[in-house]
Amino acid sequence: MTELYQSTVTDIGELVPAFIAEGMLVFFGEGAPEELRDFCIMHEVSHKQDALKVGDVVFIDNFEAEILAVGDVANENLMNLGHLNLKANGNTEADLPGDVCIAEVELPEIRVGTTFGITRR
């Protein structure tokens, strides 16, 4: 198993629950402009190694989900900005270029200190 990406949640914006209700988690790395913070889960990256792809696994604390689709700009967003749009919609093709899709499951609770990352089995 290879750790591709590892990070820790540092702050959660007020409007994050509205996104969770639509099955979306929007992450942004530290350094994102103030106006984005309301919508986002802010995090501090401790390790990044390689581009993610279909079949890799997203983990959020004890939650795990296999990645079903990766949009064309998702890796660029993640590597440059720590930005990830994780969508629990079961899509095997990304609707939007920034999407990373997993099965249509209930998303886990996110707290400050929650660890998340991506691994390859």
Added chain:
Amino acid sequence: MADYKAVHIEKGPGGWGGPLTILPTDEKPLIYSVTGGGIHPIAARIAELTGGEAFDGFSSSAPFEKIAVAVIDCGGTARIGVYPMKKVKTVDIHATSPAGPLAMFITEELLVSGVKLDNIKPVE
């Protein structure tokens, strides 16, 4: 007082919205680049043609009311709606269409997407 000029920005291939006319003012001088890796070439071009001030939103922040236009490289969910929600005109480098929880705020008067350098033209 700086001498500002207007530009006309059309959507690129597969893009959505617009066209937008951008004219910075002394009150709204900023061409606000919210993209990875510094000032995006699209933001640099708009700044060059308008006389506005290119500004990197990831290295420091500015109030919304000073932004003439926001330039984003959004994959379609978050940034695409944040600036339109605040009535800030927005240029997306990627060819996206309104989506996500903020889609209701996005209109053709506020967003143009898929923009390439060729889609930015000075207003004569």
